Amino acid sequence: MPALESLGAATRTKSLWSPDDVIVIFVLGGPGAGKGTQCSKLVSDYGFKHLSAGDLLREEQDRPGSEFGDMIKSYIKEGTIVPMEVTIQLLENAMKDTMEKEKGKRMFLIDGFPRKLDQAHAFERSVVPSKFTLFFDCPEEVMEERLLNRGKTSGRADDNPESIRKRFRTFIETSMPVVNEFEEQGKVVKVEAVNAPDEVYKDVQSKLKERGIEPITLAIVQPS
Ligand SMILES: Nc1ncnc2c1ncn2[C@@H]1O[C@H](COP(=O)(O)OP(=O)(O)OP(=O)(O)O)[C@@H](O)[C@H]1O
Numbered sequence: 001m002p003a004l005e006s007l008g009a010a011t012r013t014k015s016l017w018s019p020d021d022v023i024v025i026f027v028l029g030g031p032g033a034g035k036g037t038q039c040s041k042l043v044s045d046y047g048f049k050h051l052s053a054g055d056l057l058r059e060e061q062d063r064p065g066s067e068f069g070d071m072i073k074s075y076i077k078e079g080t081i082v083p084m085e086v087t088i089q090l091l092e093n094a095m096k097d098t099m100e101k102e103k104g105k106r107m108f109l110i111d112g113f114p115r116k117l118d119q120a121h122a123f124e125r126s127v128v129p130s131k132f133t134l135f136f137d138c139p140e141e142v143m144e145e146r147l148l149n150r151g152k153t154s155g156r157a158d159d160n161p162e163s164i165r166k167r168f169r170t171f172i173e174t175s176m177p178v179v180n181e182f183e184e185q186g187k188v189v190k191v192e193a194v195n196a197p198d199e200v201y202k203d204v205q206s207k208l209k210e211r212g213i214e215p216i217t218l219a220i221v222q223p224s
């Protein structure tokens with residue numbers, strides 16, 4: 001992870017990339033809806049690069065010498081949203097890094113972002129407009145059970161009953177308005193996320209197909 005030397009990304013008035021060159025699909029859903037689980041499957045079948053905003057923030061939090069580490073830690077514990085300048089810069093850096101290191105990789109699943117309207121507007125204005133948002137819909141009681149279960153081994157500071165309660169509140173009050181705004185623009189692909197992961201994935205695949213997104217087909221080279 002490169003050092004977070006500048007925070008200019010969010011203030012640019014013109015987007016860095018065109019949506020014809022760089023494809024971004026946002027992945028949203030409540031905490032524990034299964035976003036990361038589904039993204040892993042999509043990475044292997046479709047060749048997307050998966051960037052989790054939460055993972056990038058946790059890496060920055062733990063990076064020795066980071067001036068943002070303590071701030072990120074306290075936002076994550078409280079289940080609130082880190083100021084967008086930090087998150088957008090981390091995402092832009094990770095996208096540039098991917099394009100440099102994995103030549104030709106220009107399809108991104110951005111997981112757990114944007115969690116707030118200001119982030120959504122700033123990212124689409126200054127980095128690249130998204131293609132659509134994959135939204136995993138799941139009742140709180142199901143998500144709570146999953147998170148408490150994950151908390152037994154995840155080591156995450158926010159997989160505990162108090163942080164989970166705060167994260168749910170932030171999701172409803174701050175993140176759902178993002179989903180609703182994209183929905184009004186016809187840019188939400190909604191998937192029910194209660195069933196087993198493979199069942200949910202089948203639904204994801206059929207909905208992506210409706211949007212013209214197909215799995216990578218590997219060419220079979222016949223021996224001569
Ligand atoms: N469809 C599913 N059925 C049952 N358990 C699931 C399902 N999808 C994911 N899980 C489990 O639930 C937990 C949360 O899943 P995951 O980490 O993918 O969610 P997330 O939406 O990315 O969460 P967060 O927003 O907190 O990072 C994990 O332990 C995962 O194995």
Ligand SMILES: O=c1ccn([C@@H]2O[C@H](COP(=O)(O)O)[C@@H](O)[C@H]2O)c(=O)[nH]1
Pocket residue numbers: 031052053054055057075076077078079080081082083087111112113114115158167
């Ligand atoms: O855009 C974002 C994404 C995440 N956060 C903070 O990180 C935690 C954990 O996120 P996960 O997606 O569950 O890994 C989240 O509760 C926020 O505190 C953020 O601030 N901005």
